[in-house]
Amino acid sequence: MTVYLVRRILQALLVVLAMSLIVFIGVYAIGDPVEILISPDADQIERERAVQALGLDLPLWQQYAVFLTKALQGDLGRSFVYNEPALKLILQRMPATMELAFGATILALIIGLPLGLYAGLRPDGRFSRMIMAGSILGFSLPTFWVGLMLIMVFAVYLGWLPSTGRGETGTLLGMQWSFLTWDGLRHMAMPAINLSLFKISLVIRLTRAGVRETMLMDYVKFARAKGLSPARVTFVHVFKNILIPVVTVVGLELGSTIAFSVVTESVFAWPGMGKLIIDSINVLDRPVIVAYLMLIVLMFIAINLIVDLTYSMLDPRVRLESKGT
């Protein structure tokens, strides 16, 4: 197991290195931030001084080398716009995005698993058909539109929930979290539901497909032939088997939810990373873009690793193989 972990971490480092190169070159190719950052009235001398101060006069490979050396020391550069370390800027916004993404994932599991299970066990029931029709809506309605509709109904007409911002926050581990206060939770409700809609549908469909497939397996029939109660057959024999694909997909989805919560964050003016990256791209704030992308890469790698470890906990067949190597 340790060998496996070490190997995975080494692989991860290589991926990060490759990614940093691609990101750096990519961002370099997008455009010259000097045009945007320095006022058009500045004279030549001022321009050159600024370019030098930002290190933009060096050739690309040197810029990359400087970036890499600093990155290894934990310094991903300073934002051109805020004149603060890019990493700090992003980390400040991270809790907001994280709690939104986790909230959405938890909602997806709490709502999606039971509904999917029901639909799988009674594929012809009327309620099952309603669930499946609903999941198609969840898949196909665009997030921004649903967000706007939620605001219209719950904030404008009914006035039950606030439509923008994080509300009151509480402090945990030196970070600000909305889910710690009632007001914060009220603010979180709509964006979290909005973000989770697609995932709920995904979990429902995955669970239903898994249940229907598993119910036909011989081991389920054998479990029934052993005289086990239907509850035990469903919740132990079937459920443990369908958890394998669900965990994989939901885990991987978590990464993309964090990375692409941009739309929801924009609609609900949720001050998370997604909003920051959109603003930064608009003004070509290079260090922030690079730092953000690097962070997302790291996060994906970490999530993949966690998914793999969970997977091996759920599926004994995977466990044995990873032990052997």
Added chain:
Amino acid sequence: MTAPTLEVRDLQTHFFTRAGVVKAVDGVSFSVGRGKVMGLVGESGSGKSVTGFSIIGLVDPPGRIAGGSILFQGRDLAKLSEEEMRDLRGNRIAMIFQDPMMTLNPVLRIDTQMIETVQAHKKVSHEEARQRARDTLGMVGIPSPDERLKAYPHQFSGGMRQRVAIAIALLHEPQLIVADEPTTALDVTIQGQILAEVQKLCATTGTSMIWITHDLSVVAGLADDIAVMYAGRIVEKGAVGEVLDKPLHPYTHGLIGSVPSRNKRGEALRQIPGMTPSLLNLPQGCAFRARCPRASEACLAEPIMAEIVPGRDVRCIHPHLEAPEAA
């Protein structure tokens, strides 16, 4: 004569599909005495597995038992509620499945799968259940059962898995075991070991058994009685030696003829021409008519099961009553 453990009378299990009613089992009757092994033989799709599932009450919709009775120790299984049936399953009646690679749940340990079976029918502590599981594993010839209990199914070979499945079936010392082709997926040496094991168990515990198979050589050595099924019906039944030595029904005759080892080397292998008819669209009269070398006009009328020779029931108008040809 004591009452048989199981008596199936005119069992009809039909599948109500959109395309029509499929009479997978259509009027099957047989009985199995205490400690006896009954071989249920037939081609794929002849209804032998559905008969087995009907007995244990696990016919999946759209199928259901449409008629007849299944008397098990005097109780009609066809009339029991699902709850009463569940109480019998795995307890008084057990089942062993065809593919040992698929019958054990891949994500649960052997001990979990055995202990849950013990506790489903007996109020015993976890420790006692574990003890029982270990003893049974030892009984079916699994070495160091204590360690093997902690293993997962994929860590066993096919033969070992089937032993585990058999051990699970034996946990409550059932009066009847329905074995649905349990050795088909195993290689010959393992098959031999399992058969010997099963034979020993039946003899010592008095368990009756229904052995479903398409392999006549297995039945020859194991079963006391044999019933040959074709298109949802039993076409011939009797003591195993009698039926295999002097088959009366042309289908049984053909089946025995199809066993390759009975042919002379170099000779073209004998076979039954054609294939099993679709159960949705059975021909009029005898279902085997189209493939039968002895068929005549008379076969358009449905033959009935009749005791032609004492102890031998056959459903045929032209049985092989003459002296058997030299094989």
